[in-house]
Amino acid sequence: MQPDPLINTVLSEKSWLTSQPTATDLWQTALSLGYPAALWRLPNRADKHLIVSLDTVLPRVSVDLEELPAGFAISPFDNLDFGPDSPARTLFLRADIHATFGEQGGKIVETANDPAVNRFWQAVAEQPTAERPASLLLTDLPDPNAQADYIHRVAQAVEAMQRGEFRKVVLSRTKRVEFSEAPDAVALFDTLCDTYPTAFISAVSLPERGQIWMSATPERLVSQNADGLFRTLSLAGTQSATDANGVAKRPAEAMWSQKEIEEQALVSRYIIECFKKIRLREYLEEGPKTIVAGNLMHLGTQFTVDTQAVHYPQLGTVMLRLLHPTSAVCGMPRDRAFNFIRRHETHDREFYAGFLGPVNIGSTEEQPATDLFVHIRCMKLEGRVATLIAGAGLTEDSVPEREWQETEMKCQTLLAVLSKP
Numbered sequence: 001m002q003p004d005p006l007i008n009t010v011l012s013e014k015s016w017l018t019s020q021p022t023a024t025d026l027w028q029t030a031l032s033l034g035y036p037a038a039l040w041r042l043p044n045r046a047d048k049h050l051i052v053s054l055d056t057v058l059p060r061v062s063v064d065l066e067e068l069p070a071g072f073a074i075s076p077f078d079n080l081d082f083g084p085d086s087p088a089r090t091l092f093l094r095a096d097i098h099a100t101f102g103e104q105g106g107k108i109v110e111t112a113n114d115p116a117v118n119r120f121w122q123a124v125a126e127q128p129t130a131e132r133p134a135s136l137l138l139t140d141l142p143d144p145n146a147q148a149d150y151i152h153r154v155a156q157a158v159e160a161m162q163r164g165e166f167r168k169v170v171l172s173r174t175k176r177v178e179f180s181e182a183p184d185a186v187a188l189f190d191t192l193c194d195t196y197p198t199a200f201i202s203a204v205s206l207p208e209r210g211q212i213w214m215s216a217t218p219e220r221l222v223s224q225n226a227d228g229l230f231r232t233l234s235l236a237g238t239q240s241a242t243d244a245n246g247v248a249k250r251p252a253e254a255m256w257s258q259k260e261i262e263e264q265a266l267v268s269r270y271i272i273e274c275f276k277k278i279r280l281r282e283y284l285e286e287g288p289k290t291i292v293a294g295n296l297m298h299l300g301t302q303f304t305v306d307t308q309a310v311h312y313p314q315l316g317t318v319m320l321r322l323l324h325p326t327s328a329v330c331g332m333p334r335d336r337a338f339n340f341i342r343r344h345e346t347h348d349r350e351f352y353a354g355f356l357g358p359v360n361i362g363s364t365e366e367q368p369a370t371d372l373f374v375h376i377r378c379m380k381l382e383g384r385v386a387t388l389i390a391g392a393g394l395t396e397d398s399v400p401e402r403e404w405q406e407t408e409m410k411c412q413t414l415l416a417v418l419s420k421p
């Protein structure tokens with residue numbers, strides 16, 4: 001990211017700041033002081049945002065878009081019951097410091113009125129200029145049983161579905177790689193932004209867990225903008241975006257099998273069932289059509305609601321509680337699929353297949369908006385080790401070997417970028 005002239009303007013009274021802080025300066029300072037930070041870029045946008053929270057231990061919240069201040073939410077997959085008695089599990093990074101970086105430079109949008117903020121800027125000034133490592137070596141940390149174990153679990157799921165226990169389940173697996181030194185998350189974030197302009201790109205540093213989560217997800221869960229426009233997406237079915245010779249396929253020519261069409265229809269049906277529960281009929285449904293997501297293509301149906309016209313300003317909050325986890329990452333019926341995942345997956349999904357994104361955030365030109373995405377095509381960074389997680393939607397027609405290949409392709413979305421020199 002380029003140095004930022006506007007940040008310099010805003011901070012000109014802070015005499016100790018002699019040069020323009022970059023996103024790397026802010027990120028590194030947050031890391032060294034143990035403050036959580038989130039960096040993101042919305043799909044098809046140029047502006048990048050960074051917030052630093054001054055809570056070293058993050059509050060766990062129940063996502064109520066009407067109540068939450070400006071910030072960034074990150075929820076684990078296991079956040080099924082949002083009922084009044086269930087513990088709040090979503091981590092919330094309040095935007096104590098919020099910087100935007102755009103093509104015309106950047107600015108500090110909002111900072112908390114707190115002495116800790118001044119100490120933060122002092123630390124930014126004292127932060128040594130970070131040097132980006134020239135090139136990182138990446139080695140696989142192979143798990144010799146991973147493929148056979150996954151295929152075995154898929155076969156068990158297929159049998160359960162053939163017995164009629166449930167209709168769809170999403171089983172995931174992990175893949176670990178090691179860097180020659182701890183990677184620069186901001187540099188990786190920038191490369192992801194350049195490589196996947198239509199994805200939601202994020203990097204979230206959670207010092208209390210010693211983790212940085214990074215993703216390039218194509219899947220919008222809940223958006224609600226200042227004009228009250230609500231959006232969600234039903235996404236499923238996966239194929240490579242390139243042919244056998246590596247040439248990009250034309251989305252309009254993508255062929256989808258009956259299994260994939262049904263799998264995606266189940267996700268759409270799930271969303272429509274959620275609308276039915278709240279007796280909302282005035283939604284616009286567009287699709288399914290082929291959506292390109294980096295190296296992959298999916299089938300997607302877009303749903304929009306004008307919440308002002310239907311007098312339902314809290315639709316985003318209500319739908320989030322009904323939707324998560326959708327059948328794109330869990331299954332149908334949801335509770336049975338959830339229990340199958342709990343019993344059969346051998347890793348903790350943590351924030352994979354949860355949701356994340358900015359909440360009630362605006363810049364000076366824009367009114368606050370909320371944009372939450374399903375946390376897929378993601379990885380967890382712990383020092384030099386990256387753990388990628390990817391899953392595949394299974395039905396009774398699934399072929400286990402093909403589902404394994406699908407998770408391999410999904411891991412490639414990030415891996416291809418990590419291995420760039």
Ligand SMILES: C=C(O[C@@H]1C=C(C(=O)O)C=C[C@H]1O)C(=O)O
Binds near residue numbers: 377391393
């Ligand atoms: C579960 C993942 O992706 C989801 C599952 C898909 C599928 O089963 O075809 C496609 C897109 C996503 O909704 C993942 O990337 O890990």
